[in-house]
Amino acid sequence: MTQTAQGSAVTLRDVAREAGVSVATASRALSPGVRNVRASARDRIMAAADKLGYRPNLTAQATSKGTTRTIAVVVSDIEHPYYSAIAQGVIEGAGPAGLIVTIAGSGYGAEDDLAVVRALRGLSPQMIILTGGGHGASASQDKLTEELRLYEARGGRVVAVGQDDLPFDTVVLGHRSGAAQLAELLAERGYTHPLLLGPATESTNAAEWERGFIEAAKASGIDIRDSDIHRSPITRDGAHALISRLARHGLRDADLIVAASDVMAIGAMTALRESGMEPGEHIGLAGFGNVVGAEDVTPELTTVELNLAAAGAAAVQLGLEAGTRRLRHINAEPILRESTPPRLFAH
Template identity: 30%
Template sequence: MPARDDAPRAATRDDVARLAGVSSAVVSYVLNDGPRPVAAATRARVLAAIAELGYRPNATARALRLRRTRTLALLVPDIGNPFFAELAKAVQAAAFARGHAVTYGDTEYDPERERAQLAALAERRPDGVLVIGGTPELLAPLHEAGIPLVTLDHPAEHDPGAGPGSVVPGSVAPGSVAPAPSVGIDDVAAARAGIRHLQEHGHERIALIAGPPGSPAARARRRAWTELVAPRLDPELAAALVATAGYTREGGYLAAGELLDRAAAPSAVFVSADVQAIGALRAVAERGVRVPEDLAVLSFDGTTEAQFTSPPLSVIRQPLDAIAEAAVSLLLDRAGTVDARRILVPSELVPRDSCGPHPA
């Protein structure tokens, strides 16, 4: 539709300058807070003129001029997962506190979708990108474009052996893609704490609902179970106490049903994610199995949803606000820097009714 001739004309910077009795350059100094100082009385006149005219700076032009968009991008593998949704919300709050908006993309665990979104972000050039999970070899377009990048919930494939709050240096193999800075918890140590909690309740036949094999976090949590539970069991029994599922309620439901329908019924189950545990509780209830009397359940993540199950879930809680704050700070304070550092924040074991009273 062609523009109407009588449509009101948007105010320009020159209009503001004329009304305030200053030059266009002075208006620019006020809007950009520099590079030259402006007297308080002059600044007040400019701001009053902006308000009177309803002037809005051209954000696109300003971003091109300053080479900053005041926007961060966040890629998540599944925004329907309560953990990823709560982490995204925490990232948005941390970014907003630093004067940045956040745009979202959902990869749906699809490498090709992730590849396409990362390539598009390299062209749009946000001030930084945060990737939850993600595939390291697909991050090359951002590295090549010089866009700051931080990964979340992407544990190292080895146990760093460092305590919470540590900054762990990484290494880059010759010819490989440089890893991005990363923020998260020590998944292996956190999973060990959860499994030991079940063992302290007297459980030996502890089943594992593992996450998808392609997830580094799932592999880290499975490693803890393999170290602490499997050696105490007959190998055939140990194999029967493991079921693998995606990070979904349906996955947890099917995996729990599979475990309970086998001859080697567990007395406890360690679940790799809250979203799986919610599905598992339904499968348990359908079979008339009581929690915690017949089966203790402990899960990983500590989302809000885990507090409202029946019974409330014992969890390994990830401190989402601390993770988000550390990630956004690392992204903005180290703009343009890419290295293999990994910042570890402390996790927390939160006992609730799904494990029953502690023997001690």
């Protein structure tokens, strides 16, 4: 393939020539929001652009303007519905503003986010939305913050979705309040011995979820000990393996498993059944997030609706307005379904 292929691209210069104006005026006529071009000239230019099939070179615009009409969203795992739901919200929010959204997958560690943000910065998006959910304090986290600050200094906007452990605009999700409400309702239904199933990786989202649940449980008279808290990879298979193992040794007196995500809860559900226990009947089961699929398992899964799409859209709004370090809260609400029926001897 020769470099000549390059030559076939229609450029602004071509449009200008066709319309009989300078590239400067052609540029003005074609950029939205610029008024100072005579109507007749504008029309000729538009027509020429159309006729030639002109498509502006966005990267050239970017090197000239220093930014691109693009939103980059960083997710830990594109296959996890938690992230796709947020991404979908971002897309919906970006559409009206005429912004293209671009999704980049990282991984579950702060260093993963860091690597992706480094690469992304070079692409000069107008906004970077982080959805990783927080990694706690660490050297990588500090470097990530520093990298993002540099990006901001160049005029970029950064917004986080999750918890407020990054010093930027943040859409705060209801991991804590949602988990607390869930704990209260489950206590009312008569559950007394919950077992918590959290992620093995550091996650501020999960930490808030855990704290919210434990505190509210305590207020309802339920004490959750450290030995009641288990951790596995934040996937269907991770939870499945853990619960299978636990079930083999007996689940002691637990009457409820509460997972940090629906995906994990669903893996646990299958593991329970394979171990001869009927979820809902022998032991209650609750998830978190109200992800697609939660109401299609049997029994239907009790969970907490996080309103992820709304959060994604809100992140775009925050990023579009000027401001710093603002927090925007999105409410969560528990949804009780068949997997946590009222216990017989409710107090």
